Amino acid sequence: MAWTPDQPIVSCKEVHKAFGAVEVLKGVSLDVAKGETICVIGPSGSGKSTLLRCINALVPINSGSITVEGQEVHDPKLDKLALRRKVGMVFQQYNLFPHKSALQNVMMAPVTVLKQDKAEVEQRAYRLLKKVRLEGKEQAYPGELSGGQQQRVAIARALAMNPDVMLFDEVTAALDPETVKEVLLTIRELAEEGMTCLLVTHEMGFAREIADMIYFTDRGVIVESGPPKDFFASAKDPRTKEFLSQIL
């Protein structure tokens, strides 16, 4: 069955995941349409980050199904590398390669994994770094950049693979309030350009602005979901209400 763009680009059905005896995901289902931006919010330990890692096959799931562009992610026959070319991920701790410059960080994967032409990739890398407002920082090493700048390099690095879906795992959680803005601006531009984005975030204001759908997770299940307007204005579940009252 071939995937067509009108079907969900990412689809999770009854995903269960346990680390040892601790059940982190207890039947999570959600669909993301192409070009959509969804935000997953919820208290710490509710399984948000694990969900993103499962979508990228960084951690295996116990049962259920996750498909990306119609392909089952946890099919043992699946070419994981092929999946990861389609799905870019940005982490809370940036995880840049400290021994490579910003430009090399961006160029490395397309050149070595996709075997693309080096000169062409270099041009694209310059373009991407300019897009995330890091013009002039191409030769800087991660240690010489601020947290916000590093995170934007990480975004450019993920974009260099031309992914169809971007996963953002609490990308602003380790940043100070000033630099959070720069990073959010970059993500907003991406979302507006039509990139499919899945965000795990604690930035409620930002989620309300850019998300097409908000999912609230607690203790491994999706408690409530809806478009941001309805979600923030009229949450029905008591757990959601409590969470929102603490945050807002």
Place this chain on the structure above:
Amino acid sequence: MSRRAPRLDPGGTDLPVLLPAADHLQRRAVRERELGAAVPRLDWRHGAVLLAGLLVSAGLAQAQSGEGQEPVLEVIVRWLPVLLEGFLFNIVISFLAMAFGTLVGTWLGLMQISLLLPVRTGSWIVTQFFRNAPWLVLLFYCMFLLPFEFTIGSLTIPFPDWLKATIGLSLPVLANVSEIVRGAVNSIPSGQWEASESLAFNRRQILWMIILPQCVKRMLPPWMNLYAILTMATVLASVVGVSEMMTQAGRVLAAEDRPGLLIPIYSFVLLCFFVYCYPIARWTVALERRFQVKL
């Protein structure tokens, strides 16, 4: 004078007691910046103590020896070529054993983090065995288990004692290198693996392009430390009759037949090793301190 780092006015601080140290550190920082590398903290006084030991023992030996005998220092100078030739042999053995040990040890260390259980277990056993065996026993094993020559077809390759000793000494080295490599790879944050996996690198690419380059810096100080220990252990080869410095010193003593020379000659051997190993040790410390700050 223009190079001098700006100085704090001694009257302008509440902590004047700290100034000499601050000044010293500042000068050091300037020097390191010019050099672009860590400067080992060599202290000539440490070596001077040993040298003084040599001279005092030489003096004592001189005082105790009868009249008409050659001065002790002259004896040492006369035998200098023989002794230093032996020392050179020590260094050659240490180089070869380190090179071989590093080469094999690196692979062994990488095997220890293999995803295949048999490979992992096998390399772990080898590593633990050689790491926890006395160096001298390993040396004896190599001396007596390896043949003195190899015959391939009609070609006979001699396998001299010093080569066997080198292999014997490289066994504990490779086990230690294996642990250094394993430890360094494990010390890289897991985020590096996750990030590179998410960028579709395969395991081999991640290891060689992302993890190991970051490890080199971390492995350098323990590796240099190991080299210094190995160099000092090369004198073990004297036990199995290789003509390195200890053996040569023994021969010199036998030829001279003067008990008073015992301490001065062995002090000289000590001094040679100290002069060679001490800078390595200090440099290691300097590198460690530098990397500690940067990481």
